[in-house]
Amino acid sequence: MAQNENRKTAVIVGAGPGGLAAAMLLGAKGYEVDVYEKQEVPGGRSGRIKLGAYTFDRGATFVMMPELLEELFEQAGRSVHDYVELHKLDPLYGLYFDRGRTVLMPSSDNEETAKRIQALFPGEEAGFYRFMTDESVKYEHVEPLLRRPFGGFGDYMKSDAIKALPHLKITDTVYGQLSRYFKDERLKYAFTFQSKYLGMSAWNCPGTFTILSYMEHRYGLLHPKGGVAALWDAMVKVAQEHGVRFHMGSPIERIVTQNGRATGVRLQGGETRKADHVVIGADFASAMNGLFEPGVLKKYTPKKLEAKKYSCSTAMLYLGIDGEVDLPHHSIHFADNYEKNVREITESLTLSEDPSIYVHNPSKLDPTLAPAGKSSLYVLLPVPNLKGDTDWVGRREELKEQMLTRLEQIEQLQDIRSRIEEEAFFTPQDWQDSLDVYRGATFNLSHNLGQMMAFRPHNEFEEIERVWLVGGGTHPGSGLPTIFESARISVDLIEKADGKTRKSPTPQALGTAGATE
Known part of the structure; x- marks a missing residue:
C-alpha cells in the first residue's frame, strides 16, 4: 500500500x-x-x-x-x-497453605480481607491495615516515575525522583518489607508472592515492589470475558x-x-x-x-546480553477438563518449604521436588472458554530459565508428570488425569524456540537495582x-x-x-460503565 x-x-x-x-x-x-x-x-x-x-x-x-x-x-x-x-474478581484469589489445610481468600474489599486475616491469623489484621496505609504513600511517590522516561542520570535529579527516594525502599527486599507487618510466614508469603510477576524471589526483589501486592488489594483484579x-x-x-x-x-x-x-x-x-x-x-x-x-x-552485543540478569521461567499445562472444577478463579498452592522452592528456582536453578503451583480456573466465571459443563484449566509451575543445566527436552515428560502429580495432591483435582480431554504442555525451551523468549525468561529482564529505571x-x-x-x-x-x-x-x-504534540482524539461514545461486578 x-x-x-x-x-x-x-x-x-x-x-x-x-x-x-x-x-x-x-x-x-x-x-x-x-x-x-x-x-x-x-x-x-x-x-x-x-x-x-x-x-x-x-x-x-x-x-x-x-x-x-x-x-x-x-x-x-x-x-x-x-x-x-x-468482570471484577472476588475473592482476588485463593491461597492454599499446608496442603490445603489453611486457605486465605483475600477479598476485593479491604475490610473483608482484614476479617478473613483475623479469623485465620488473630491479631495480624492490624499489620494489613498498616501495610495498606504505608503503601498508599509509597505508591503516590512511585507512580509518577512509572509514567515518564529515564534516559540518563539527570532524570534522578528531577523533583519527583528526589521526593520518591525515601519511599522506594531499594536497600530492602520485598520479604524484608513484609516482615515489618506480619509475623506468620504464610501471611508474608500471601503479600510477597507477587514478586514472581517479575520472575523474581521475594528475598532478592527490591522492596519497591511491595506496591504490586498493594495495587491488587487497592484496585482489584479483573477478568475480561x-x-x-x-x-x-x-x-x-x-x-x-x-x-x-x-x-x-x-x-x-x-x-x-x-x-x-x-x-x-x-x-x-x-x-x-x-x-x-x-x-x-x-x-x-x-x-x-x-x-x-x-x-x-x-x-x-550477544556477550553483554548474556551477562545480564533474567527472570525465572514457567512450565505450562493447558488442560481441557470434563466437568467443573471447585477452585477459585485464581489459586496458588504453596510448597511446604516455600522459601526453599523459590531459591531453587532463582538461585540454584534446579527443579524443586516440592514445587508451588498456580491454577487458573476461568470457566467458573466465563462460559465462553469451554463447552457447557466443562473447564479450561491453566496450570503454571515457576521453574528456572535456560541458564540452568536442566535438560528440558529429555525431562519433558517427567516434568509434565510431576505437574499432574502435584495437581492430584489438590483435593479438588484428585481425579484430574481421568478428566483430561485436551492438553498442551510448554517448557522454558518452548518459550524460547516457539516465541523467541530469550533464555525462556517469561518475565523478561530481571528488576534488580542494576536493571531498573535509567539502568534498564x-x-x-x-x-x-x-x-x-x-x-x-x-x-x-x-x-x-x-x-x-x-x-x-x-x-x-x-x-x-517529530516536534509536535497532538491532543488526543475526541472520544467516540465514551462509556461510563465500569467493570461488571
Whole structure:
C-alpha cells in the first residue's frame, strides 16, 4: 500500500501488549502505522491458545489497574467498555497453605480481607491495615516515575525522583518489607508472592515492589470475558479503526540502519518497508541478537546480553477438563518449604521436588472458554530459565508428570488425569524456540537495582536513532500495567522527536460503565 507522504510513518515489530498499545496511540495521533507480527495471533507471549473446543490465555491471566486501561483507550478516542466486558474478581484469589489445610481468600474489599486475616491469623489484621496505609504513600511517590522516561542520570535529579527516594525502599527486599507487618510466614508469603510477576524471589526483589501486592488489594483484579486475549482483539480493532495495518504471520528479518539511524525494516523474503520510526515490541534480548546486522550494536552485543540478569521461567499445562472444577478463579498452592522452592528456582536453578503451583480456573466465571459443563484449566509451575543445566527436552515428560502429580495432591483435582480431554504442555525451551523468549525468561529482564529505571534499556533506544522500545524489556518494566506505560512513554517521545504534540482524539461514545461486578 502506498504511503501518504504528508504523514509520519512507523513500523511496529511485534503485536504484543506494548506493540498493540503503541499502535493504538500512534494511529490515533495520525501516524501511518504497520505492525508486523511473527505469530498468527496478537498478544505475544500472552496470546490466545485454542485446543479443540477449549480456549486459553497463554500468559497473562488477569488485568490489574483498570483505570490505566481506561486512560489508554481514552487517549485513542475510545472506551474500553465498548469493546471488552470486564468482570471484577472476588475473592482476588485463593491461597492454599499446608496442603490445603489453611486457605486465605483475600477479598476485593479491604475490610473483608482484614476479617478473613483475623479469623485465620488473630491479631495480624492490624499489620494489613498498616501495610495498606504505608503503601498508599509509597505508591503516590512511585507512580509518577512509572509514567515518564529515564534516559540518563539527570532524570534522578528531577523533583519527583528526589521526593520518591525515601519511599522506594531499594536497600530492602520485598520479604524484608513484609516482615515489618506480619509475623506468620504464610501471611508474608500471601503479600510477597507477587514478586514472581517479575520472575523474581521475594528475598532478592527490591522492596519497591511491595506496591504490586498493594495495587491488587487497592484496585482489584479483573477478568475480561473471553480471556485476556479479548483485550488484544479490542486493541487491534481500535488500532484498525485509526488506519493501522496488521501483518500477522509476517516476521521481520532485519531493522535497516544507515549512519546510526533506522530507516525501516526488511521482511523475510527481502522486501524493505521504509519508515520514519521503528518501534520494537519483540522480546528485548532476542530482538537485539536477531534484528540488527552483526556489529551494528555496541552496548547490546550477544556477550553483554548474556551477562545480564533474567527472570525465572514457567512450565505450562493447558488442560481441557470434563466437568467443573471447585477452585477459585485464581489459586496458588504453596510448597511446604516455600522459601526453599523459590531459591531453587532463582538461585540454584534446579527443579524443586516440592514445587508451588498456580491454577487458573476461568470457566467458573466465563462460559465462553469451554463447552457447557466443562473447564479450561491453566496450570503454571515457576521453574528456572535456560541458564540452568536442566535438560528440558529429555525431562519433558517427567516434568509434565510431576505437574499432574502435584495437581492430584489438590483435593479438588484428585481425579484430574481421568478428566483430561485436551492438553498442551510448554517448557522454558518452548518459550524460547516457539516465541523467541530469550533464555525462556517469561518475565523478561530481571528488576534488580542494576536493571531498573535509567539502568534498564531506554524507551528511546540508546544505540540507534529513531528506534523506540516498548514492552517488559524497557522502562518501567514487565507486567501489563507497566508495559502499557512503556508504550505511552515511547509514543510521547516519538511525538517530541517529530516536534509536535497532538491532543488526543475526541472520544467516540465514551462509556461510563465500569467493570461488571
